[in-house]
Amino acid sequence: MKPRDLTDLALRNLREAILRNALTTLGVAVGVASLVAMLSLGVGLQQLAAKRLSQSGLFDTILVTPKNAFRMGRPQREPDSGKPPRVLDDDARKEMEKLPNVIEVYPQVRFFTEVRFNNKPFATVVAGMPDSARNSGSFDGMQGTFFSSTTANEAVLQIEFAKELSEKTSSLIGQELVLRYAERQSLPSSATNTDPSANPQDASGGGFSVVPKELRLKIVGIVETEPAAGYGGYGNARLLMPLLTASTLRAAQVNDLRDIVRDSNAGKTTYASLSVRAKSPSQVDALETSIKKMGFNAFSLLDASKSLRTFFTVFDSLLGIFGCLALAVATLGIVNTLVMAILERRREIGVLKALGAADSDVQQLFFLEAGVMGFFGGIFGVLFGWLLGRAVTFGTNVYLARQNLNPIELSSVPWWLVVSALVFAILVSLAAGLYPASRAAKLNPVDALRYE
Amino acid sequence: MPTADPAIRLDRVSRHYTMGETSVRAVSELSLSVANNEFLALLGSSGSGKSTLLNLIAGLDRPTSGSIYAHGQNIASLNSLDLARYRSNTIGMIFQSFNLLPRMTLEENIELPLRLAEVDRAERPARVREALERVRLTHRLGHRPTELSGGEQQRVAIARALVNRPKILLADEPTGNLDSATGEAILTLLRELQSQLGMTIVMVTHERPLAEAFADRLAIMGDGRLLSSTSLKGLPQ
Numbered sequence: 226m227k228p229r230d231l232t233d234l235a236l237r238n239l240r241e242a243i244l245r246n247a248l249t250t251l252g253v254a255v256g257v258a259s260l261v262a263m264l265s266l267g268v269g270l271q272q273l274a275a276k277r278l279s280q281s282g283l284f285d286t287i288l289v290t291p292k293n294a295f296r297m298g299r300p301q302r303e304p305d306s307g308k309p310p311r312v313l314d315d316d317a318r319k320e321m322e323k324l325p326n327v328i329e330v331y332p333q334v335r336f337f338t339e340v341r342f343n344n345k346p347f348a349t350v351v352a353g354m355p356d357s358a359r360n361s362g363s364f365d366g367m368q369g370t371f372f373s374s375t376t377a378n379e380a381v382l383q384i385e386f387a388k389e390l391s392e393k394t395s396s397l398i399g400q401e402l403v404l405r406y407a408e409r410q411s412l413p414s415s416a417t418n419t420d421p422s423a424n425p426q427d428a429s430g431g432g433f434s435v436v437p438k439e440l441r442l443k444i445v446g447i448v449e450t451e452p453a454a455g456y457g458g459y460g461n462a463r464l465l466m467p468l469l470t471a472s473t474l475r476a477a478q479v480n481d482l483r484d485i486v487r488d489s490n491a492g493k494t495t496y497a498s499l500s501v502r503a504k505s506p507s508q509v510d511a512l513e514t515s516i517k518k519m520g521f522n523a524f525s526l527l528d529a530s531k532s533l534r535t536f537f538t539v540f541d542s543l544l545g546i547f548g549c550l551a552l553a554v555a556t557l558g559i560v561n562t563l564v565m566a567i568l569e570r571r572r573e574i575g576v577l578k579a580l581g582a583a584d585s586d587v588q589q590l591f592f593l594e595a596g597v598m599g600f601f602g603g604i605f606g607v608l609f610g611w612l613l614g615r616a617v618t619f620g621t622n623v624y625l626a627r628q629n630l631n632p633i634e635l636s637s638v639p640w641w642l643v644v645s646a647l648v649f650a651i652l653v654s655l656a657a658g659l660y661p662a663s664r665a666a667k668l669n670p671v672d673a674l675r676y677e
Numbered sequence: 678m679p680t681a682d683p684a685i686r687l688d689r690v691s692r693h694y695t696m697g698e699t700s701v702r703a704v705s706e707l708s709l710s711v712a713n714n715e716f717l718a719l720l721g722s723s724g725s726g727k728s729t730l731l732n733l734i735a736g737l738d739r740p741t742s743g744s745i746y747a748h749g750q751n752i753a754s755l756n757s758l759d760l761a762r763y764r765s766n767t768i769g770m771i772f773q774s775f776n777l778l779p780r781m782t783l784e785e786n787i788e789l790p791l792r793l794a795e796v797d798r799a800e801r802p803a804r805v806r807e808a809l810e811r812v813r814l815t816h817r818l819g820h821r822p823t824e825l826s827g828g829e830q831q832r833v834a835i836a837r838a839l840v841n842r843p844k845i846l847l848a849d850e851p852t853g854n855l856d857s858a859t860g861e862a863i864l865t866l867l868r869e870l871q872s873q874l875g876m877t878i879v880m881v882t883h884e885r886p887l888a889e890a891f892a893d894r895l896a897i898m899g900d901g902r903l904l905s906s907t908s909l910k911g912l913p914q
Contacts (some may be wrong), residue, residue: 230792241780576776579737580837581765581793583758670737674776 235593256555257606260548262613267541269637311520334471352462353471369446380442386463563661575673591662599654684877685711690743705901718888721898769838773850777822808836828859
């Protein structure tokens with residue numbers, strides 16, 4: 226039989242027992258819906274986690290330190306090369322900027338200090354934000370705005386800090402606070418640093434003096450999460466300001482004291498650490514290797530992202546298995562419906578064979594009926610699953626709104642999920658149709674015609 | 678009129694069934710020839726094997742042994758697909774209980790063999806109409822079988838059997854469910870169509886008077902064997 230005639234007959238047969246076939250199709254739809262809803266939640270959570278992590282800058286940033294740097298309070302072990310470790314200076318910074326796939330290289334400015342607001346003192350950690358953080362997504366959904374320029378005297382507050390300053394956080398935007406900090410001033414004998422953006426440590430043999438200073442900052446924004454632009458970055462910083470503004474302050478930093486006692490780099494700008502941002506996390510590995518070859522320590526958190534992906538693969542598989550259970554039950558429904566149809570249409574099968582139908586015609590007819598039920602079950606299932614995902618997201622967001630938290634996109638139905646759910650539904654239905662179809666095809670026409 | 682070249686030739690055909698441990702010989706070593714354009718009536722008591730013989734000729738069943746030639750082709754040796762093609766192209770069948778599909782209209786019922794034979798879609802409506810014209814039921818085209826009388830249903834079944842222009846028409850008790858007047862009308866129609874279209878008819882029946890009135894030859898079966906074969910040609914109808 227030609228495909229069109231076969232389809233005609235199959236659709237006609239399905240229409241004849243419309244209630245039963247619709248219920249079977251609904252069973253498939255519920256199965257597919259549960260699968261799609263489960264996986265859409267899995268995918269949505271994964272995307273949410275991935276987005277948060279990429280916003281944190283943890284996975285596209287490499288922290289570069291000299292090999293003699295102190296980390297976690299312990300001196301880094303150095304190989305016995307005999308040579309003195311390479312200094313992290315401007316030459317090294319420029320060299321890194323020239324590496325392929327590097328977006329930017331910037332030093333970290335971060336210091337503990339006091340902030341006065343309404344004449345009350347608040348202790349906090351201040352951090353400089355590179356301008357690139359504007360587009361990183363960390364500041365999506367913030368109250369107010371990002372810094373108006375790279376050198377503006379403006380501040381973005383982390384929400385917990387903002388709550389300390391005022392109960393009504395939104396009223397803070399536009400107000401001013403006073404930043405009190407300790408400025409390093411080189412002693413007269415030291416070399417003059419001409420690059421204010423370089424967060425110089427003025428590591429001269431002559432050392433420096435520390436002078437208390439004040440700076441008025443206008444509060445322009447409040448950010449919900451803690452943006453952490455870079456590994457070892459701003460995680461705990463509660464007051465953020467433009468990196469250039471922060472650099473010009475020459476505020477005394479943690480590593481300064483160490484540098485006083487070291488005199489090997491007299492007259493040169495050196496950095497305690499540099500953050501190197503790659504174009505994407507996939508390039509971090511290669512960059513890390515290049516930087517290590519230059520003679521520095523390089524750290525990234527790429528391994529953590531790998532284990533995260535493994536976790537979500539396992540998580541999605543589990544969700545998928547639960548979703549599949551419902552589909553498996555629906556499959557039994559298809560088998561049952563078609564076996565019933567064979568009993569009912571036994572005589573009809575006999576007539577078809579007497580009129581010249583080949584076994585394969587009968588087989589294809591039943592197969593097609595299973596496939597059509599799978600197809601419609603798949604379409605409705607994807608639709609129901611999507612709606613279910615939306616409902617869960619909606620419910621979650623209502624709850625989050627009550628807790629004064631930002632809404633999140635909990636479920637996600639990407640196109641590949643739609644297509645694969647549909648294909649899967651059809652394949653599973655065809656598999657369910659295999660046995661009934663072959664049974665119908667093997668029916669002896671003489672017996673079938675005798676059947677009343 | 679029949680010609681010398683046989684349309685159907687059965688050569689020592691047997692069909693045995695096993696029911697539990699006993700073997701039933703439905704047809705046993707039967708040889709029979711049916712000439713081209715002949716109208717053969719197969720008579721016999723219940724269980725004599727006449728329906729089994731008809732199913733064997735129709736290619737719905739396979740013989741345990743022996744050969745069945747239809748227009749020179751041994752259908753006992755055909756594979757399942759070729760057998761389906763043989764049923765589609767060479768054979769037309771009508772049954773005691775008509776076997777029309779109740780869910781389909783007359784038009785769709787008659788179109789079914791054309792679908793199975795993969796006849797071009799554009800050609801089908803004319804073929805269906807022509808078949809319905811032959812049985813004089815054109816006005817019932819869109820009706821369903823249940824809306825028709827028994828005689829009308831059998832006429833539709835005849836139209837369905839003829840729509841693919843078969844060389845052999847097999848009829849399994851075609852008048853069994855009809856009153857005698859209607860039964861006679863159906864056989865008159867069959868005779869008429871045979872002379873118009875030129876085809877061989879093998880009819881299984883219980884009704885000897887009808888068979889004698891319309892058939893060219895009577896073959897009487899008993900116990901799976903051919904008991905007698907009587908030509909009625911030349912006798913007054």
